[in-house]
């Protein structure tokens with residue numbers, strides 16, 4: 001009280017001494033004054049249009065305290081920014097600006113359109129967040145003014161990250177900000193979206209609101225930001241983005257950022273840019289990738305990749321590793337088998353077919369993790385700022401150099417260092433891709449895997465896992481076909497050649513006793529052989545040359561489809577029942593890897609090619625069809641999901657409940673802790689007593705039974721043990737021969753079992769198809785009945801019903817309608833059980849398989 005009286009006194013004195021009574025400025029008047037000062041400063045110090053602010057020498061230190069400036073300053077505090085933004089930047093400990101920030105913020109704050117390009121992890125996010133917030137601040141944007149800025153990103157996770165950055169840097173302002181991404185509650189968003197000032201969104205979800213949310217209005221938009229602009233502007237998002245742009249005012253500021261920026265005039269025309277400033281701060285740089293990024297490649301046979309990855313993961317138990325694959329199915333499969341083989345480090349996976357809640361959970365978990373392996377598709381390749389990633393491993397060669405740059409950019413961010421390793425297939429990939437990287441100024445060196453660090457082949461363990469679990473086996477088949485398809489569809493035929501792949505050997509490495517018949521491979525090789533035969537016959541080199549050219553054209557058409565989409569059609573191509581037509585096995589989906597909103601438009605988008613559209617035909621198959629529209633294909637995702645969930649009672653697959661996740665995380669953490677302890681204490685072995693003893697004790701190995709009691713190493717083999725034990729004593733050659741015979745026998749048995757499984761699967765699918773037909777007929781009759789009553793049926797309905805899943809098309813919807821989903825699943829479960837597809841219950845079989853596995857392991861160990 002006393003203090004405030006004193007203050008009042010002082011104020012009065014001051015105003016009296018000035019000779020007139022002046023009331024203290026109100027909050028709004030103060031804001032007006034600040035805004036006027038900022039505008040004056042911006043106007044006076046803005047850079048010349050077309051100039052690069054980085055080229056302007058730093059201001060003299062004597063100038064710094066007198067006024068703010070847009071150019072020649074290196075610190076945020078010297079920029080003409082609102083007190084709210086300044087405070088937040090201080091709180092976030094952002095002091096010095098990065099090169100891209102110094103280059104683009106001055107132009108962006110002058111109200112110009114900007115195309116910013118800089119290496120990954122160089123701070124592009126702040127380069128657009130700060131100017132956008134400041135523009136709205138200076139315009140005194142308020143609640144009733146509606147949407148003032150829109151930030152579009154190609155993936156949900158990136159939108160989440162931008163949202164968080166806006167909340168951090170704009171937290172002291174009074175703006176409202178919303179995150180609009182697929183998988184969230186649409187109704188909630190609808191109620192709130194009209195009152196929002198800033199929107200962080202994926203293109204599909206934004207368009208969905210534009211189309212469906214009453215009164216949603218963006219006509220007052222001031223700033224449009226496209227992060228990863230080249231990706232958003234490419235074919236996959238074309239129609240969605242064009243539709244979004246049609247709803248936005250042309251008089252706006254547009255900011256485009258990416259590490260691999262587009263310069264295409266056509267793109268710029270689509271965005272109606274006005275004299276854009278193109279600022280590529282690292283264009284002159286010696287390298288296109290971050291300076292502290294160490295890049296390596298190694299070559300190996302394609303069938304050795306899984307075991308190479310396994311060896312890598314096993315030998316890096318204390319690292320944070322991000323592993324990229326080209327398709328969701330591969331991610332699921334590798335995650336699942338590695339998880340079951342317990343490498344001693346927590347494992348996680350992320351891909352576009354996961355439910356949003358789980359995706360978010362995995363994303364945040366990996367952000368906070370210390371040592372973990374995250375298996376991912378390219379959904380995690382762009383923009384994501386996972387802290388402290390030690391390694392980025394690319395198990396599949398990316399489709400182009402740009403994708404490579406974004407993937408490796410998940411490590412060595414800002415000032416951190418990191419390592420990246422790419423596994424290239426022996427053949428064209430290994431010879432051509434490193435050349436492409438070099439041409440793109442990417443410093444990469446070849447390394448050989450340390451032979452000592454190589455663990456023994458794991459394919460027998462994988463086979464063992466698959467033989468016990470049909471779900472896993474089908475997942476393996478799908479993963480394999482997805483991989484083959486992704487190679488087949490790649491545009492650059494100098495790098496990717498599916499005919500180089502030894503499918504039989506690859507299948508073995510995927511744990512499959514038999515290689516699945518892949519139709520597109522058969523067609524491709526028949527065509528190749530035919531051409532070769534003709535060429536040999538005619539000896540006409542010219543004809544050969546021209547055909548090669550036209551082949552390339554064909555390929556171009558196909559390969560416009562991103563490799564991620566290989567998941568979508570993989571089962572169309574796979575004939576698990578020995579080459580016969582089987583539409584129920586075609587559980588494909590056009591889910592967009594990067595953005596799969598409940599709106600189907602994006603999914604459809606991803607199926608499009610420059611020359612045509614992958615069109616679902618009456619039989620449920622996709623065909624390349626010029627100029628058509630693609631139907632809703634997502635329904636099939638449900639087939640797959642249900643298919644995988646059928647036997648969840650017995651065991652868990654990747655998309656499981658959170659409790660299971662927690663259990664697994666605890667188990668994996670415990671395991672990794674054990675390994676760490678082991679690494680710390682030196683080499684330890686399990687002693688006779690079951691306790692851990694040092695190597696010096698030279699104890700023999702013991703084997704634990706299922707119930708945890710210890711047994712002698714060969715005891716588990718039963719009768720065979722005697723033979724093996726004797727052989728051991730007698731001579732190693734006999735033992736080796738015995739192992740070979742045994743392995744052959746096991747392989748034969750697995751093959752036979754596999755054929756039987758296929759037969760059962762075929763029967764199940766046939767039954768499903770029959771049921772679907774009955775349902776279709778029922779629906780037709782109903783529709784006919786309704787038609788009579790005046791309701792109009794459409795051809796589209798037919799297509800929807802083709803799957804028999806009532807048009808439900810998205811995991812997200814499943815989230816929203818849990819009861820429908822559950823009811824549906826129980827039907828599937830009983831179907832499968834009826835068709836004899838349940839987990840093999842023959843305990844003898846299982847016992848035998850366990851013994852086989854143990855035998856293999858023990859004998860392999862013995863023989864080294």
Ligand SMILES: Nc1ncnc2c1ncn2[C@@H]1O[C@H](COP(=O)(O)OP(=O)(O)OP(=O)(O)O)[C@@H](O)[C@H]1O
Nearest residue numbers: 094096097098120121122123124125259383385414
């Ligand atoms: N001026 C700065 N001072 C300190 N840290 C910064 C600054 N600018 C950005 N960062 C930090 O650098 C990291 C990378 O920033 P950001 O994600 O914006 O990079 P990017 O260029 O957008 O990368 P990408 O091309 O992968 O999208 C973030 O963790 C961010 O907090």
